[in-house]
Amino acid sequence: MNSSLATEISKRAAVAARAVATLNEAEKNLVLQRMADAIRAAQDEIIQTNEKDLASGAEKGLSDAMMDRLKLTPERVEGMAAAIEEIIELQDPVGERYPFTTRPNGIQVDKMRIPLGVICMIYEARPNVTADAGALCFKSGNAVILRCGREAIESSKAIAAALHKALKDSNLPEDVITVVPTSDRELMTELLKQDQYIDLVIPRGGEGLIHFVSDNSKIPVIQHYKGVCHLYVDQDADLDKALQILLNGKTQRTGVCNALEGLLVHQAIADKFLPMAAQALAEKDVVIHSDQTSAKYFDNADVIADDAFGEEYLALEIAVRTVADFDAAIEHIQNFGSGHTEVIVTENNETAERFIRVVDSAVTMANASSRFSDGGQLGLGAEIGISTSKLHAYGPMGLQALTTEKFVVTGTGQIRD
Incomplete structure (x- = not known):
């Protein structure tokens, strides 16, 4: 039963993708505005449905980080609508064409950007992904299949209902944005076999989910296992600036992948900076895990072994280490980073330029909070995910990452010898 349902969902999405691929930018933007308006109009219903998911999550003992991701407020619903309107303002990449080369025989070789086709999103307690992914995939000419975890499935359905109204009002098939009706894992496994119809799978959630999808998919997968982001405070740092970047990165919102999980401090300024950090983090009730050298600056620091760094806490916790120099900081990041986001203050x-060149992560920053490592903050509009693998995208994925390129060859009758 699940096999046939997965095939039917995938096949219908593939047909719907052809309908989206024929729309021009103005037509797509009109539909997107209707989506934003529909989400605003359905705000009360969306929040009421979300409250049921929250109550169920509390009964199941979901972590604070998961509950934060699950929760929708009027501000967050408005944020979903506003993100769609930001996507409207972005240039449509589909159809972009540029000269590649002219061959000696006179044939002109161009490259053209085209949609991927059908994208399958698999996510946990993030109902806003329904709107973000739906809008991004639509603007980039794709159909999307959304498989939400049981924690947020009712909220996801409520958001999708608003998107479907916009599609219906635009005489487009609802299968352009499909919400899988159940969180059954067997159905998800069957979806991962539909390589005849689905072109890309993007999982968003815990490390266990990402591994499961990667291990069971016959379809290419965008991977993002976890976000272990570091802040390195260099010997030439402005310490007040570093403190604000630390507090924002760690405490502004903890249950997200771009929150700081590690603090590295050059030994030359440790005596000045770590007491400042200790006081500020204590005021925010941040639990400190540290090496032996850094522990003396903190009350009740949990001294951890060298191989215990690299945890993704997603909570008011952070690992602290004093490093001998720049190279030691880089070595630590190489050993314990996750390829997500790394920050230097100097x-x-x-x-700063050396750090940016040497550090191998999807986003590197100098003198800015890790919390800016986000599609919306980096000018992509909403993001569909963050890739920490390098094929075919690296970092926050916006419209362009949801397309590919084909060669276009124009001749005057040339034939190959």
């Missing part, structure tokens, strides 16, 4: 431009 007033030395050469050091």
Whole structure:
């Protein structure tokens, strides 16, 4: 039964993708505005439905981080609608064409950007992904299949109902944005076999989900296992600036993948900076896990072994380490980072540039909070996910990452010898 349902869902999405691929940018933007308006109009219903998911989540003992991701407020619903309107303002990449080369025989070779086709999103307690993914995939000319975890499935359905109203009012098939009606894992496994119809799978959630999808999919998968983001405070840092970046990265919102999980401090400024950090983090009730050298600056620090760094806490907890120099900081990041986001605070431009060149992560930053490592904050509109693998996208994925390129060859009758 699940096999036939997965095939039917996938086949219908593939047909719907053809309908989206024929729309021009103005037509797509009109539909997107209707989606934003429909979400605003359905705000009360969406929040009421979300409250049921929250109550169920509390009964199941979901973590604070999961509950935070699950929760919808009027501000967050408005944020979903506003994100769609930001996507409207972005240039449609589909159809972009540029010269590649002209061959000696006179044939003109161009490249053209085209949709991927059908994208399958698999996510846990993030109901806003329904709107973000639906809008991004639509603007980039794709159909999307949304498989939400049981924690947020009712909220996801309520959001999708608003999107479907916009599609219906635009005489487009609802299968352009499909919400899988059940969170049954067997059905998800069957979806991962539909390589005849689905072109890309993007999982968003815990490390266990990502591994399961990667291990069971016959379809290419965008991977993002976890976000272990570090802040390195260099010997030439402005310490007040570093403190604000630390507090924002760690405490502004803890249950997200771009929150800071590690603090590295150059030994030359440790005596000045770590007491400042200790006081500020204590005021925010942040639990400190540290190496032996850093522990003396904190009350009740949990001293951890060298191999215990690299945890993704998703809570008011952070790992702290004093490093001998720049190279030691880089070595730590290489050993314990997850390829997501790494930040340096320094007033030395050469050091900043060296950090940006050497650190291998999807996003590297100098003198800015890790919380900006987000599609919306980086100008992509909403993001469909963050890739920490390098094929075919790296970092926050917006419209362009949901397309690919084909070669277009124009001749005047040339034939190959």
